[in-house]
Amino acid sequence: MDRGDHVRAVGWLHPDHSFPTGSVSPGFSAALRAHAYDSWQPVLVMGPHFCEFCSHPAPGAGRAGGARNFWIPSTSVVYVAPELIAHYVEDHQYQPPEEFVAAVLACPPQKSDAFLEMLRPFGYTWRE
Numbered sequence: 713m714d715r716g717d718h719v720r721a722v723g724w725l726h727p728d729h730s731f732p733t734g735s736v737s738p739g740f741s742a743a744l745r746a747h748a749y750d751s752w753q754p755v756l757v758m759g760p761h762f763c764e765f766c767s768h769p770a771p772g773a774g775r776a777g778g779a780r781n782f783w784i785p786s787t788s789v790v791y792v793a794p795e796l797i798a799h800y801v802e803d804h805q806y807q808p809p810e811e812f813v814a815a816v817l818a819c820p821p822q823k824s825d826a827f828l829e830m831l832r833p834f835g836y837t838w839r840e
Contacts, residue, residue, distance in 0.1 A: 714755075718834050720789050722812045723797030725804075727764050734807035741802055743816050748795040751782035752822045754836065763796060765804050776803070782822065785830035786815040 725731050760777040778795035785791075791812050800806035820826035828836075 714792060718789050720791045720812070721793070722791050722808055723793040723800060723806070725765070725796075725800055725806060732807045733805040735805070736801055736807060736813065740813055740817060741798070743819075744801060745798045747782050747784060747816060747819065747822055748778075748780065748793070748798045750822050751780050751795070752827065753780065754783070755781075761794065761796065763799055763804075765800075783831065783836075784812070784815045784819050785827070785834065786811070786818070789815075790831065790834050790836075791815055 760779040762775050762777040766775045776796060776799040778799070780795040781792055782795065783790055783792055793812075797806070797808070801808065820830065
């Protein structure tokens, strides 16, 4: 389900690896936050990951963290991203690939019937 030619991982960043930076539209940031923070969750993650770019010394001491991942279906692929991507975009100027930006902006609300229908061709199932 979460592997194969149709899956694209976006937004897992680490200080040891460079990443593109730049501005994004305010509309994109708002859409990204909406998807990240009200996400459809086919699997659960066992604990948070904290931003390794922030200068705060310890997790929880004002340092951004997140434990969710979220899915963004498009017509040809499904993007999977960590909820921290919103923090990376807003606070560290991460500029995701244009294809991902377009998919986020076009994606129906998480958990909506239209969203679930977009996942169906990729083999995702859920309890009805």
